[in-house]
Amino acid sequence: MPNIKSAIKRVKVAEKAQAANAHAKSTMRSTVKKAEQALVAGAENAPQLVAAASKALDKAASKGLIHKNAAARKKSRLATK
Template structure:
């Protein structure tokens, strides 16, 4: 544990950010899995879930949770499965 006050604060804020980022990344993965499952089963709401997955990927890329090229790659693969 650091002794300097600013370093102690950085540890606390880093922990909070880590928790928030983990939750956001997990939610993104869940959204993608739901979309993939719907596309595989030809579900009626597959297009809606695909839009939600694309939005989740864009949000994660803009927040820096995943690289923008990784988001583009995943979106491309989802679209390929949809068509």
């Protein structure tokens, strides 16, 4: 644990950001997984789930959680399915 006040604050801020990023990334993965399962099952709400997954991927890319090309690749693969 750091002794300097600013370093202590940076550790706290980093932990808080890490938790928020982990939650956002997990939510994004869950949304994509639900969309993929709906496509495989042929569910009638699949287009809405794909749109939600696409939005989640865009949001994750804009926040820097995943690379923008990775988001584009995942969106493309979802769309072709």
